[in-house]
Amino acid sequence: MPELPDGEQAPPDGSLPDPGVHGGFAAYVHIPFCAVRCGYCDFNTYTNLRMGPGASVDDFPGSLAGEIALSRRVLRGEGRLLDTAFFGGGTPTMLDPGQLGGVLAALDSAFGLRAGAEVTTEANPESVSRDSLLRLADAGFTRVSFGMQSAVGSVLAALDRRHTPGQVERAVAWxxxxxxxxxxxxxxxxxxxxxxxxxxxxxxxxxxEPDHVSAYALTVEPGTRMGAQAARGRIRLPDPDELADKYEAADEALTASGYRWYEISNWARPGRECRHNAVYWRSGNWWGYGPGAHSHVNGTRFWNVKHPLAYARRIGAGESPAAACETLTAAERRREDVMLGIRLREGIEVPQGAGPLVARFADDGLVDPGRAAGGRLVLTRKGRLLADSVTRDLWA
Ligand code: SF4
Known part of the structure; x- marks a missing residue:
């Protein structure tokens, strides 16, 4: 699993330089449990469901409730403040719908969910039933994001996924x-x-016929089982050209079926874009609850201790679980805005002095020339495949 960044020491009471969330904010809830660890995965997740007090599946929601109470003491803002909530992991549906609903209720009573709030949970298709999905909807969830990954049995097996293609169909219908x-x-x-x-x-x-589709290239980190297999030459990882061809094939098929890309790896029917992810991409305010979760409030980023037991101990002692924090300078914020914004369909304003470079991007087919003439830097399909190098050139 990747290590957390260094940062500065976070105050034990969780206080922030600027705690105002007057325009609303988003909540991310990290559930760090999975039935098995997939060979490519380096997320902060554990197959041990009984790690100890406050960190086992049964009492983990109590630890989350402790962090929610702490965040309520820290954040400043009146009225109903929560625009979106997103439960990710791990596999959130390793918790019972009643437990997930309890965490959502704690968020609602602390901050107030706004009318029409978007509340998502990730779920593995084999981890839900008709009843559990009904209970999630009753508890206030509005959206479910299924880890389908592939419709081909041998590909699912290569990814260590436990579901069958048929289970996805059934879960979506439910x-x-x-x-x-x-x-x-x-x-x-x-x-x-x-x-x-x-x-x-x-x-x-x-x-x-989903409302929304995400498609990501497989990334294999060195510390994972698949990373070790690749290093020993037991498996062959795809080359960039093959990944580019697959991205283009997906974009063509999705576009032809009425889905619009709105971020490099995300497509949606009009009006069905994920509002929670937009908060990250537009550098909005969010609090990440749970072990290893990252937060951002008014230019200050902080992140929690990674192990569920260390997290539960901090909460149990009445302390903030934040491991460290950093406050971005104005220049760092601008840089981050460009890095994230360039991935979006609306793109970014052409940075000052970048005219000649943007003209070169347009000649190379990387950005939309019409939009560039109007002062926006918007990637073409080819540009989306080379977004990192476009960003690098902008900073060179
Ligand atoms: S289900 Fe998701 S979070 Fe869990 S091990 Fe597999 S890829 Fe990682």
């Missing part, structure tokens, strides 16, 4: 019956995946 919006996540570039298999997965996702 979610619809419960009145939940549906997103599906896909992964391309698994070892051995052919272009034909990838196209099948995209078509199968479209056949489910």
């Amino acid at each position: 979610a619809r019956q419960a009145g939940l919006d549906v997103s599906v996540d896909l992964i391309y570039g698994a070892p051995g995946e052919t272009m034909g298999q990838w196209r099948r997965s995209v078509d199968a996702a479209l056949a489910l």
Whole structure:
């Protein structure tokens, strides 16, 4: 698992230089449990469901409630403040719907969910039932994001996923019956995946008629099981050209079916974009609850201790679970705004003095020339594939 950044020491009481969230804020809740660890995954998640007091599946919601109470003491703002909440992991649905609903209720009573708030949980298709989805909807969840990954059995096996393609179909149907919006996540570039298999997965996702689709290239970190297999030459990871072809194939199919890209890896039916993710991409305010969760409030970032037991001990002692914090300078904020903003459909304002560079980007087919003439830097499909190098050139 990746280590947390260094940063400065965070105050034990969780206080912040500027704690005002008057325009509202978002809540992220990290549930650090999974049934098995997938070979490519380096997220902060654990298959040990009994780690100890405050960190076991049964009493982990109590630790989250402690952090919610602390955040209520720290943040300043009147009225109903919560625009979106997102439960991620890990596998949030390793917790019972009653437990997830309890955490959501604690957030609501601390801050007030606004009318029409977007409340999402991630879920693995095999970890839900008709009843559990109904209970989540009753508890106030509005959206579920399923880790579909692929519609091909051998690809799912290569990714260590435990569900079958049929389980995704069933879970999506149940979610619809419960009145939940549906997103599906896909992964391309698994070892051995052919272009034909990838196209099948995209078509199968479209056949489910979800509101939203995310598609990510497989990234394999060195510390993972798959990373070790790749290092020993046991598996072949896809080259960048193959990943680019798969991205283009997905974008074509999704666009043809009425989904619009709104961030490099995300497509939605009009009006169904994930509002929670937009808070991250537009450098809004959010509090991340749970072990290893990151937060951002008015230019100050802080992140929690990573291990669930260390997290639970801090909460139990009445202390902030923040491991460290950093306050961004104005220049760092601008840089971050560009890095994130360039990934969005609306792009960014052409930075001052970047005219000649932007003209070169347009000649290379990386940005929309019409939008550039109007002062916006908006990536083309080719540009989206090379977004990192566009950002690097802007800073060079
Ligand atoms: S289900 Fe998701 S979070 Fe859990 S191990 Fe697999 S990839 Fe990681």
